[in-house]
Amino acid sequence: MMAVHEDSMIKVSVDYVALIADLMSKHREIIELPRGSSVKDLINKLVARSNGLKDILQEIGVIVIVNGLSSKSNKVLNDGDKVVLLPPASGG
Amino acid sequence: MKKEANRELHASIIKDELDIRRIIDEMISQSEEEGALVMFLGFVKGAVDGVKVMKLKFEAYEPLASNKLAEIVRQESKGCKDVRVFHRVGELNPRDPIIYIFVSAKDRHTAFETAKRLLERAKHEVPIFKLEVREDGEYWVVGDNRRVKRSELGSEKRM
Numbered sequence: 001m002m003a004v005h006e007d008s009m010i011k012v013s014v015d016y017v018a019l020i021a022d023l024m025s026k027h028r029e030i031i032e033l034p035r036g037s038s039v040k041d042l043i044n045k046l047v048a049r050s051n052g053l054k055d056i057l058q059e060i061g062v063i064v065i066v067n068g069l070s071s072k073s074n075k076v077l078n079d080g081d082k083v084v085l086l087p088p089a090s091g092g
Numbered sequence: 093m094k095k096e097a098n099r100e101l102h103a104s105i106i107k108d109e110l111d112i113r114r115i116i117d118e119m120i121s122q123s124e125e126e127g128a129l130v131m132f133l134g135f136v137k138g139a140v141d142g143v144k145v146m147k148l149k150f151e152a153y154e155p156l157a158s159n160k161l162a163e164i165v166r167q168e169s170k171g172c173k174d175v176r177v178f179h180r181v182g183e184l185n186p187r188d189p190i191i192y193i194f195v196s197a198k199d200r201h202t203a204f205e206t207a208k209r210l211l212e213r214a215k216h217e218v219p220i221f222k223l224e225v226r227e228d229g230e231y232w233v234v235g236d237n238r239r240v241k242r243s244e245l246g247s248e249k250r251m
Contacts, residue, residue, distance in 0.1 A: 017153050018221035019232040022245040052245060060234050063219075065156065086153060090233040091179055091220035092134045092191045092211065 008035050010079035012042065019087045020062065023052045033077065039064050040073040042083065061088060101169055102176040103161040105152050105220075110178055110192055119174045119196050126173045126196045130203040132211055134191040136184050144227045150181040150190070153219040164213045172197040172206050177214060191215075 009032050016024045024046075033041060043064070047054045056062065064071050065084040077083070100122065112131070119129060136148045152158075161177060169175040174196040184190060193210050197203040215236070222233040223242070230242040 017219070018151060018223070019234065019240060019242075019245065022232070022242055056240075060238065060240075068156065084153070086219050087221060087232070088235045089216055089219055090222040090235060091150070091218050092215035 009033065010035050010037065010077060010081075012077050012079075012081045012083050014042070014046075015082070015084040017084060017086050020053070020056070020085050023056060024050060035079075037077055038073065039066065039071055039075045039077065039083070042077060043073070056087070062086065063088065099169070099172070100174040100176070101165050102178075103158070103165040104178050105154070105158050105161065106178050106180055107182050109180075109189055112192070115176065115192075115194055119176070119194060123173060123196055125198055127198060128200040128203040129194065129196045130200070130207045131195075132191070132193040132207050133189055134211075136186045136188050136190060138186040140224065140226065145186055145224060146227065147186075147225040148184045148188075148190070149223040149225065150179075150184065151221050151223075152179075152181045153221075157219050160218045161214060164210060164217060168206055168209045168213065169195075171202050175206065175210070177210055179214060179218065179220060181220065 011030050011032050013028060014031050015028050016026060021027045031042060031045065033045065047057065063086040065086065066075060066077065067082055116129060116131065137145055139145055161179065165175055165177050172195055176194040178192045180190055191214060193207050195203045195207045195210070197206065224231045224233055224239065231239040232242060233239055
């Protein structure tokens with residue numbers, strides 16, 4: 001198996017909010033991904049660690065914010081990006 | 093408060109209760125050709141499906157929540173002289189006010205319809221999250237009515 005060169009990886013910070021913070025048992029973490037990874041790749045990596053997140057994604061849905069903007073699953077992530085996972089709003 | 097072409101537009105995420113009478117008096121005193129003021133107040137239920145509610149805990153994801161609420165007010169205030177929307181966060185008790193919507197316009201149809209649109213968008217688009225503390229446990233409220241029991245969250249518990 002070949003070693004992955006450090007430059008070929010990026011680090012993004014991921015904030016978990018409300019119900020998702022409870023689900024992941026934390027509010028923030030740094031995730032390492034291969035350069036060129038998308039939001040979908042990030043979610044897949046998180047889902048591989050948490051069946052609970054998979055259930056929530058399927059049953060309720062999650063809103064992904066990257067650097068303050070709502071983002072689609074095909075958005076490519078860059079080193080240092082700030083990602084936030086939000087559940088659907090429930091104000092009022 | 094923001095003045096915009098002789099209009100008053102306001103959106104805030106707040107902690108404390110508002111003085112409703114003062115705001116209504118201010119809106120009416122600043123009116124000219126308006127003759128309608130609609131106010132909506134959403135408050136904490138005392139029970140849900142027969143189960144006593146102890147508290148509602150609201151958290152907002154900022155600054156996104158404030159920015160989104162302001163955007164909704166700007167987009168939905170067409171034809172209205174004065175629009176003010178306030179959403180509370182923190183721990184609220186049964187019957188405490190949660191969301192206040194004030195709209196003044198020349199006619200009642202515009203005022204009612206604007207208030208309705210503001211309410212629906214504020215509930216569904218502003219990143220504010222609600223934890224219901226009830227006699228039978230704590231529940232995250234998702235969307236309009238779906239509830240997820242907090243003690244059942246955590247990856248191990250759902251596996």
